[in-house]
Amino acid sequence: MSKKVRDLRSALELLAELPGQLLETDVEVEPMAQLSGVYRYVGAGGTVKRPTREGPAMIFHNVKGHPDASVAIGVLASRKRVAALLDCKPEDLGKMLCRSVEKPVPPVMCQSEPVCQQVVHRADEPGFDLYKLVPAPTNTPYDAGPYITLGMCYAAHPDTGAHDVTIHRLCIQGKDELSIFFTPGARHIGAMAERAEELGRRLPISISIGVDPAIEIGSCFEPPTTPLGYDELSVAGALRGEPVELCRCLTVDEMAIANAEYVIEGEVIPGVRIKEDQNSHTGFAMPEFPGYTGPASDQCWLIKVKAVTHRERPIMQTCIGPSEEHVSMAGIPTEASIFGMVEKAMPGRLQNVYCCSAGGGKYMAVLQFKKSVASDEGRQRQAALLAFSAFSELKHIFLVDEDVDCFDMNDVLWAMNTRFQGDVDTITIPGVRCHPLDPSNDPRFSPSIRDHGIACKTIFDCTVPFDQKDRFVRARFMELDPSAWVKQPGR
Numbered sequence: 001m002s003k004k005v006r007d008l009r010s011a012l013e014l015l016a017e018l019p020g021q022l023l024e025t026d027v028e029v030e031p032m033a034q035l036s037g038v039y040r041y042v043g044a045g046g047t048v049k050r051p052t053r054e055g056p057a058m059i060f061h062n063v064k065g066h067p068d069a070s071v072a073i074g075v076l077a078s079r080k081r082v083a084a085l086l087d088c089k090p091e092d093l094g095k096m097l098c099r100s101v102e103k104p105v106p107p108v109m110c111q112s113e114p115v116c117q118q119v120v121h122r123a124d125e126p127g128f129d130l131y132k133l134v135p136a137p138t139n140t141p142y143d144a145g146p147y148i149t150l151g152m153c154y155a156a157h158p159d160t161g162a163h164d165v166t167i168h169r170l171c172i173q174g175k176d177e178l179s180i181f182f183t184p185g186a187r188h189i190g191a192m193a194e195r196a197e198e199l200g201r202r203l204p205i206s207i208s209i210g211v212d213p214a215i216e217i218g219s220c221f222e223p224p225t226t227p228l229g230y231d232e233l234s235v236a237g238a239l240r241g242e243p244v245e246l247c248r249c250l251t252v253d254e255m256a257i258a259n260a261e262y263v264i265e266g267e268v269i270p271g272v273r274i275k276e277d278q279n280s281h282t283g284f285a286m287p288e289f290p291g292y293t294g295p296a297s298d299q300c301w302l303i304k305v306k307a308v309t310h311r312e313r314p315i316m317q318t319c320i321g322p323s324e325e326h327v328s329m330a331g332i333p334t335e336a337s338i339f340g341m342v343e344k345a346m347p348g349r350l351q352n353v354y355c356c357s358a359g360g361g362k363y364m365a366v367l368q369f370k371k372s373v374a375s376d377e378g379r380q381r382q383a384a385l386l387a388f389s390a391f392s393e394l395k396h397i398f399l400v401d402e403d404v405d406c407f408d409m410n411d412v413l414w415a416m417n418t419r420f421q422g423d424v425d426t427i428t429i430p431g432v433r434c435h436p437l438d439p440s441n442d443p444r445f446s447p448s449i450r451d452h453g454i455a456c457k458t459i460f461d462c463t464v465p466f467d468q469k470d471r472f473v474r475a476r477f478m479e480l481d482p483s484a485w486v487k488q489p490g491r
Helices: 008-017 034-042 079-085 092-100 187-198 213-218 233-240 322-345 379-390 409-419 466-471
Strands: 020-023 057-060 070-073 119-124 152-156 163-168 170-174 176-182 204-211 245-248 256-257 262-274 283-288 293-297 299-311 316-317 348-356 366-369 396-401 426-433 454-461
Touching: 008 020, 008 057, 008 079, 008 316, 020 256, 034 057, 034 070, 079 213, 079 322, 092 213, 092 233, 092 322, 119 454, 152 187, 152 256, 163 348, 170 283, 170 299, 176 262, 187 204, 187 262, 187 466, 204 256, 213 233, 256 262, 283 379, 322 348, 322 366, 366 379, 379 396, 379 426, 379 454, 396 409
Parallel strands: 020 057, 070 316, 366 396, 396 454
Antiparallel strands: 057 070, 119 299, 152 163, 152 204, 170 176, 176 299, 204 262, 245 256, 262 299, 283 293, 348 366, 426 454
16 A cells, blocks of 8 residues: 555545546535436436446535535545555455454544544524534435535444544534434444433544544454444454544543544433424435335434534545445445355365345345355355344345355356256245345335334255256366456556
């Protein structure tokens, strides 16, 4: 890696060196729907349908209403880009994250003036207005409002003081108010807010925007891999080989990421729930990773903002929901978690894991499994059950042999067509809790579903039975170096 990545700016500098990975524009863009609409065509091939195509990240330097700020989008919307930013091969990302979780490097307090506080705006000052201070895009004309999609929410448990960082759906609701959506039982900061509410206390929180991509990737782990009390900033520290630096917030008793582009300081208010679309009345929230615009919640919590701090000429970072960005942030940590869990249960058999684009990094996983002895037959299905038991949001698992490229869905479907029979290789598990954003997980879709968010989980075992492996040997082409016959670029 030619440049050491420590923050968003150094990450963008690295991408600028890589052909086709970053596009900058000075043409004025409207943050209301237009900005995301442009990126839809440039970075997602014109669709943002599943699976999305991969295009460059973009920086908009001329955002209407925000003359001194830029907006970066799509930074992580490519597995190849994530690998470059983490100095790793794309196929090894899950394994790299697995090792990082096991050897955490805790964050530390910075010893110098934090760059995230170069400019300070306090909520009690005249003219304070989140709409003007934070160039948060509204992704579609139907969204509830401007969304902060990549805010690193950092808070401490009221009882233990243990910290964690999590990404949540944040919508600007007023000059000093944000809504935050907590998926029930799914995120640590939600549990912290619930406990603070039981105690009748406000929960201090910082929201750091525009940070080192290692923080964004590392923040998306979930239990049991990172249980309550595990600070996921430690994963980023392990990935970089040095701790994430924190600084004290100016208006609340909390810490923030010192080299962030923006920091929003505030408090989660107990006993208050608001409608997400109270200003737009569209009935919708924002485009979610499955490819649908999710319904607005009427049970969002309220954050009262106390201050906004930022770097000089700050860069807002955002994403569009149904894109490769979510696949990277949600899928790679899940790959790491599945690999680590199965490796502990049956070492050496699981070769790799891919949480593919078509599942948004959440719904579908491909497990590459090696059967070395006769007694390994059936263990591949145990591996799938382990993954299901730990990650409720998984809906479909494909099992393939070690000679199938699990990162190539054409190869996976080839295995399904030549090594799979539906009557013996399909394993269904009905009535299991899954992800509430899948609209098919609903009683109206199937009589097996008792409540919204319950699904029929399915294993597609596309592996060859061990006693028939000699019948399924792939065509054996000559192994050679083709460089003598193929003109190399630049030569």
